[in-house]
Amino acid sequence: MSTTQTIDAINQDYQFGFTSAIESDAFPKGLSEDVVRAISAKKGEPDFMLDFRLKSYHQWLTMEPPTWADVDYPPIDFQDIIYYSAPKSVEKKQSLDEVDPELLATFAKLGIPLSEQKRLSNVAVDAVFDSVSIATTFKKDLAKHGVIFCSLTEALEEHPELVKKYIGTVVPATDNYFSALNSAVFTEGSFVYIPEGVTCPMDLSTYFRINTEGTGQFERTLIIADKGSKVSYLEGCTAPKFDSKQLHAAVVELIALDDAEIKYSTVQNWFAGDPKTGAGGIYNFVTKRGNCKGNRSRIFWTQVETGSAITWKYPSCILTGDDSVGEFYSVALTNHFQQADTGTKMIHLGKNTRSRIVSKGISAGVSKNSYRGSVVIKPNAENARNFTQCDSMLIGQTCHANTYPYIQVENPSANLEHEATTSRISEDQLFYFQSRGIPTEEAVATLVSGFCQDVFNELPGEFAAEAGKLLAIKLENSVG
Amino acid sequence: MTNQAPLLQITNLHAQVANGGQKILNGLNLTVNAGEIHAIMGPNGSGKSTLSKVLAGHPSIEVTAGEVLYKGQNLLELEPNERATAGVFLAFQYPIELPGVNNTTFLRMAYNGKQKANDLPELDEAGFAEFLKTKLPLVEMKDDYLHRCVNAGFSGGEKKRNEILQMAVLNPCLSILDETDSGLDIDALRIVANGVNQLMSADKAILLVTHYQRLLDYIEPTFVHVLANGQIVTSGDKSLALELEAKGYDWLLPHPQQAEVAV
Numbered sequence: 001m002s003t004t005q006t007i008d009a010i011n012q013d014y015q016f017g018f019t020s021a022i023e024s025d026a027f028p029k030g031l032s033e034d035v036v037r038a039i040s041a042k043k044g045e046p047d048f049m050l051d052f053r054l055k056s057y058h059q060w061l062t063m064e065p066p067t068w069a070d071v072d073y074p075p076i077d078f079q080d081i082i083y084y085s086a087p088k089s090v091e092k093k094q095s096l097d098e099v100d101p102e103l104l105a106t107f108a109k110l111g112i113p114l115s116e117q118k119r120l121s122n123v124a125v126d127a128v129f130d131s132v133s134i135a136t137t138f139k140k141d142l143a144k145h146g147v148i149f150c151s152l153t154e155a156l157e158e159h160p161e162l163v164k165k166y167i168g169t170v171v172p173a174t175d176n177y178f179s180a181l182n183s184a185v186f187t188e189g190s191f192v193y194i195p196e197g198v199t200c201p202m203d204l205s206t207y208f209r210i211n212t213e214g215t216g217q218f219e220r221t222l223i224i225a226d227k228g229s230k231v232s233y234l235e236g237c238t239a240p241k242f243d244s245k246q247l248h249a250a251v252v253e254l255i256a257l258d259d260a261e262i263k264y265s266t267v268q269n270w271f272a273g274d275p276k277t278g279a280g281g282i283y284n285f286v287t288k289r290g291n292c293k294g295n296r297s298r299i300f301w302t303q304v305e306t307g308s309a310i311t312w313k314y315p316s317c318i319l320t321g322d323d324s325v326g327e328f329y330s331v332a333l334t335n336h337f338q339q340a341d342t343g344t345k346m347i348h349l350g351k352n353t354r355s356r357i358v359s360k361g362i363s364a365g366v367s368k369n370s371y372r373g374s375v376v377i378k379p380n381a382e383n384a385r386n387f388t389q390c391d392s393m394l395i396g397q398t399c400h401a402n403t404y405p406y407i408q409v410e411n412p413s414a415n416l417e418h419e420a421t422t423s424r425i426s427e428d429q430l431f432y433f434q435s436r437g438i439p440t441e442e443a444v445a446t447l448v449s450g451f452c453q454d455v456f457n458e459l460p461g462e463f464a465a466e467a468g469k470l471l472a473i474k475l476e477n478s479v480g
Numbered sequence: 481m482t483n484q485a486p487l488l489q490i491t492n493l494h495a496q497v498a499n500g501g502q503k504i505l506n507g508l509n510l511t512v513n514a515g516e517i518h519a520i521m522g523p524n525g526s527g528k529s530t531l532s533k534v535l536a537g538h539p540s541i542e543v544t545a546g547e548v549l550y551k552g553q554n555l556l557e558l559e560p561n562e563r564a565t566a567g568v569f570l571a572f573q574y575p576i577e578l579p580g581v582n583n584t585t586f587l588r589m590a591y592n593g594k595q596k597a598n599d600l601p602e603l604d605e606a607g608f609a610e611f612l613k614t615k616l617p618l619v620e621m622k623d624d625y626l627h628r629c630v631n632a633g634f635s636g637g638e639k640k641r642n643e644i645l646q647m648a649v650l651n652p653c654l655s656i657l658d659e660t661d662s663g664l665d666i667d668a669l670r671i672v673a674n675g676v677n678q679l680m681s682a683d684k685a686i687l688l689v690t691h692y693q694r695l696l697d698y699i700e701p702t703f704v705h706v707l708a709n710g711q712i713v714t715s716g717d718k719s720l721a722l723e724l725e726a727k728g729y730d731w732l733l734p735h736p737q738q739a740e741v742a743v
């Protein structure tokens with residue numbers, strides 16, 4: 001039931017061009033119970049996982065795609081997607097050269113060639129190439145500290161009890177249409193377990209890339225920080241340019257036990273579609289949620305969303321433990337025909353729980369950029385506090401920005417603050433830069449970086465500078 | 481650069497608000513040589529800031545006729561940023577705020593942009609900090625302002641002082657100071673004027689737009705011009721400014737009201 005394709009052959013219009021032909025082993029297009037079973041069998045999964053998948057699949061069949069988001073797209077044909085595709089030779093590679101040409105080209109354009117590799121040399125990386133994990137580096141170093149960092153497939157082989165205990169506990173299969181789909185057909189993802197009292201000695205990172213045309217990417221990430229532990233995790237993503245839309249429906253679940261801290265950062269640069277026609281690009285329909293399960297636990301989401309044709313994504317925190325903290329820092333940039341409906345949910349269950357939301361939306365071209373955020377204070381959440389700041393920046397006259405804040409307070413001791421601003425880069429500001437010898441493009445990049453500073457400050461290390469440069473590239477020629 | 485060519489030569493300049501708006505400059509002529517300071521005075525709304533903007537290349541003003549040569553080169557065909565890197569500097573009457581943009585970062589971008597355009601070495605952060613330290617005393621500016629965002633929350637006078645700091649960093653050949661004195665307190669006026677004098681040299685020139693003699697007490701003009709209805713209607717030496725201080729502009733302007741008042 002598998003077919004072999006040479007990626008080179010279907011990749012002709014990918015401007016960065018592969019030099020090595022990678023054979024892939026893919027299922028034919030389409031989704032059925034057989035496909036779900038076949039994925040599970042291909043991976044030699046334990047029975048509980050197959051049951052989880054089948055339940056999710058049957059649940060999904062009864063569900064409808066969500067329509068409440070402020071995005072427009074034609075109905076997706078789920079029978080026109082390949083649900084499993086793997087490079088044929090799956091021996092682990094230490095170098096990311098082969099899976100990384102677009103990123104390297106981007107860095108070359110930035111004038112910092114090999115910086116990605118330099119960076120990667122001191123972080124542990126799990127690279128997901130189409131559906132299969134290619135390389136998990138630094139595994140041995142991490143093992144010394146008892147940290148488990150591997151692909152979800154390996155975790156199911158080596159630590160099935162941990163996966164079984166936690167998978168689906170934060171994002172149940174039934175949560176939404178796309179999480180149900182992911183739960184049925186996910187093929188790969190990363191697994192992290194930080195043992196009690198351990199501060200992970202290095203940043204962990206996953207790098208996702210969709211490589212085969214027509215492939216859906218359904219990865220699933222599960223991170224568990226045991227009592228008193230601490231971890232910082234970074235996710236990066238790119239995809240080559242294809243004329244057809246590609247679906248990316250991931251699920252990320254974070255669990256922080258007593259006094260644990262998880263910092264999850266994303267720099268998303270999926271292909272956004274053709275800048276002139278809007279053709280192609282990624283539908284990024286992702287469910288990310290963390291449970292601050294333990295008392296005094298903390299979860300921080302930081303995202304820089306620059307790519308995708310459509311982004312539908314709400315990294316959220318359930319503040320279960322008393323005195324737990326959830327924070328969300330987001331930059332969402334849309335240009336050309338991009339659409340983003342993104343934000344967060346902070347659900348306060350425990351006492352003295354605190355949440356903070358800082359969202360920066362930048363819209364240019366004819367794009368549409370919506371912030372959708374929800375703060376819920378449940379009856380037992382004595383003295384819950386939320387601070388929300390939500391800023392929009394408009395570039396040009398043809399883009400749209402919207403803000404949809406929802407608030408539900410069921411405990412009168414709650415204290416909520418909300419601030420919102422909308423600004424536009426003015427001709428006079430750009431002229432001021434120019435009159436000091438600074439060209440417009442650099443001026444826009446500098447103003448945008450300044451606008452995003454509060455969020456960039458939350459990114460680990462040199463990613464702040466790289467995020468700034470990425471935004472600059474995305475905004476090239478956005479001011480006439 | 482030849483010694484003969486004036487630093488700035490404006491011939492029969494006509495300009496209007498872009499996209500067919502109001503006519504503001506109506507055949508203005510002005511020649512500025514290296515080593516000269518020209519004071520431009522004139523009533524509100526006569527076109528002084530418009531002239532400044534035309535020279536700096538502001539997109540809101542459209543030149544409809546005439547010529548502007550800077551060092552013998554057509555200034556009007558240069559992009560605003562190219563004019564700046566070629567040594568033209570405008571200190572704005574109303575400096576704009578740049579939220580989120582650090583003042584030092586901005587100054588360094590401007591400095592390095594100019595260096596780069598002129599094939600000169602750029603400065604790294606540490607090198608620029610040292611360089612900047614040597615410029616601060618010129619305007620007696622405290623370094624707190626360097627860590628703030630450009631002009632954000634600055635008082636009117638602080639903004640003006642920050643403009644002259646930018647001038648000190650960029651070391652321009654032709655500086656146009658549009659009412660730099662307005663908003664400055666008595667001490668600040670003296671300090672800023674001293675700074676400007678120190679930045680002036682025989683190979684440079686300054687266009688000084690002002691309403692008041694007190695600035696000219698500190699910065700001595702080579703010539704004083706009166707701009708009215710988009711033209712230079714009178715020119716003279718520094719004594720003209722004193723005369724204007726005493727008599728105002730009315731005697732220079734052919735307005736209809738004057739006849740009525742006289743009746």
Ligand SMILES: Nc1ncnc2c1ncn2[C@@H]1O[C@H](COP(=O)(O)OP(=O)(O)OP(=O)(O)O)[C@@H](O)[C@H]1O
Nearest residue numbers: 497501502504523524525526527528529530531540
């Ligand atoms: N962008 C614009 N749109 C419409 N009118 C304008 C514009 N710019 C300038 N003007 C008009 O042109 C005239 C000249 O303005 P300008 O700012 O050059 O005067 P000024 O001599 O600098 O005056 P002041 O001494 O008050 O600073 C004024 O009547 C002003 O309203």
Ligand SMILES: [Mg+2]
Nearest residue numbers: 528529530573
């Ligand atoms: Mg003026």
